[in-house]
Amino acid sequence: MMKFLHAIALIILSALLCSLIFSLTTFQREQTFIALEGNSLYTENSHYFHGDFSDIEPALDASSHHYVAYQSLDNADLSRAIYSSNIEDVKFPLYSGRAIEQNDQHVALAGASVHTLHRDGRDVIDIDGVEFTVIGRLGRSADSRLSPIALLYDQSFFMAEGSSPIIIDGPAIQDLPNDQAAALEPRQDTRLERRTHADLITPAVTALTLVSLCLGSAICGVLTASAIRQRNKIGRLVGDSMWTTLTRSVLSVTAIYAAGCALSSIPRVPSFIRHDIDPDSFLLLGGSYILAMTVTISQSAMSLKHKA
Structure with a gap:
């Protein structure tokens, strides 16, 4: 001994x-969360996709890496629909609540300043009569730069005809076949902080x-x-x-x-x-x-x- x-x-x-x-x-x-806050949740992998999400979704799902698709619901890009087949691998900074899980439906992550309604003991965001339950609060703190942003988890937004361009973000983009990768347009945003590119x-x-x-x-x-x-x-x-x-x-x-x-x-x-x-x-x-x-x-x- x-x-x-x-x-x-x-x-x-x-x-x-x-x-x-x-x-x-x-x-x-x-x-990572500091960089996401500074860049409104986007990373250097974010790209525009002009087309039907169903055309590129199978290739993204086949990747061993994660991705997240964003659909802007307003001109200021503060309200966004999001979707990912492996949403549990996508990490957002939250100061309270929980992250989105795969089986969740009509849920939302919202910053502290997002207007919400109180229904049956829960905070909800109403979009055209559809209520999204707020399960988590975006940002590393209540006064985060993400406070005006709301993420709505619902795939139906991506199925609509004539919707605005989809933003696809995540390392899964690197695994796309050449013909589908060519359909992506790099998202140029001067607001991206330098730490995203050189940390x-x-x-x-x-x-x-x-x-x-x-x-x-x-x-x-x-x-x-x-x-x-x-x-x-x-x-x-x-x-x-x-x-x-x-x-x-x-x-x-x-x-x-x-x-x-x-x-x-x-x-x-x-x-x-x-x-x-x-x-x-x-x-x-x-x-x-x-x-x-x-x-x-x-x-x-x-x-x-x-x-x-």
Whole structure:
């Protein structure tokens, strides 16, 4: 058994690594939301499409990446119909409420200054007699630049004849066949902030954090191997097989990471309940765990081989 204080130190180290991962993904998400706010929710992938949405929808749906289609409902582009077959992958900054889910119908995301009606305990937006329930409030705060914007989730807007040009946004555009990609017109907008095109802060912070994460994971692996080295030596003397020794190494790293993640997740319980944790966090966590486990196993194997 590794010493109690040694185990506590390793758990704290793994908790710091987990916190570093959650902080990185939160930072990246906030940077994305800041850019979306500054650019009225559009990205550099936004293009005009002049034609029937049904002509291009199958190709967009076939992409492994997400997209969102916008249909302006007023000249100021403040009220927009939106649609996506994978709407749950499209992230908008919200300061309250929830995001749109695939099975939702006649729902809306609205900024704080959008005029709404109160019906049966819910806020609604009335468009030509059709009511859209407001389920979320756009923006990182109530005084966001998105406060006058309303997004109405309804595919029927895109089926209307003679409607205004559709704006398609998202990385799925890059997967379109050449003939359909040629039908798109890049959306030129001088209001787009420069951070959309050249954000040097996020890559630098990400690179520095990933380097720190790799070093921390490797150190955690080395310290774990050191903590169980004496137990492994005793085990070999009493006849433990190499597989037993390696299993002990794997279980030690697993226990340390499980305890560290549980410790670092306590302040984030509300985010877990809201499903507000970026999936990339779990990918990075898995990578850190695998690196630490690999180092622990290799160190343990080398130590026993040297002893033999």
